[in-house]
Amino acid sequence: MSDPILTLKGVKTDIAQYHILHGVDLEVPRGGVTMLLGRNGAGKTTTLRTIMGLWKPHAGEILLDGAHIHGLPPAQIARRGIGFVPEDMGIFSDLTVEENIRLAALSGQPIPERLDWIFTAFPALKTFWKSAAGTLSGGQKQMLSVARAVVEDREFLSDRRALQGPRARHRGDAGRALKDLKNRGASILMVEQNFSLAQARWAIMSR
Ligand SMILES: Nc1ncnc2c1ncn2[C@@H]1O[C@H](COP(=O)(O)OP(=O)(O)O)[C@@H](O)[C@H]1O
Ligand SMILES: [Mg+2]
Secondary structure, eight states, X not given: OOOOSEEEEEEEEEETTEEEEEEEEEEEOTTOEXXXXXXXXXXXXXXXXXXXXXXXXXXXXXXXXXXXXXXXXXXXXXXXXXXXXXXXOOOOTTSBHHHHHHHHSTTSSOOHHXXXXXXXXXXXXXXXXXXXXXXXXXXXXXXXXXXXHTSSSOEEEESXXXXXXXXXXXXXXXXXXXXXXXHTTOOEEEEESOHHHHHHHHHHHHO
16 A cells, blocks of 8 residues: 555644534545545534645644645645635636636646546536636536646545536536546545445445
8 A cells, every 4th residue: 555645643623712623533545535424514624624724723734645734825735736626616606617727727728638638527618618607507517616626637625525416417427527537546535424325426436
């Protein structure tokens, strides 16, 4: 077994006067699929936001690829190679799909091969390339949020159940895209509330 890509050791995070994380230990295997399971309010969002530097832990360590990242500003943590899908998707409604994607790429322009892959994985994004993101359907917005996170070769962290949504077709697209992403070598950490759903999703992606 190689070293984990991401390690949390005894991570404690307070929000205002509340102790939210009481010492989280977590190892995310390199190139694997990891589901963070917990009921509503269990601390999944706080854990992911702490990894991304959006909350500062007051104790513990966070290592990405062997290097300490706790205490770094969020932009620096992202630049070290983590694509993050926040709980609210974090897309810019007034900007076009194209602008949303370009802003998510460090260089301002994803490489053509990557963009082709994104269009294959999420055809709707190609169709609505020049449309304002706010005009997309819920499922399409979710695709855009995933596409923004994976626009470059990065590890993938999702605070949304990335296969959620009312339409089976969209869930299928997202599931295939994440499996593809894993086959390209990315490590995946995503949240889930329901154990059997998590198991089913994990099985699909791990095959
Ligand atoms: N901004 C905040 N202010 C106060 N309490 C918060 C805040 N964000 C989260 N919490 C509390 O932290 C706990 C964990 O929340 P969260 O990390 O969002 O859980 P999950 O994502 O697993 O549903 C909950 O009790 C929640 O009420
Ligand atoms: Mg949450």
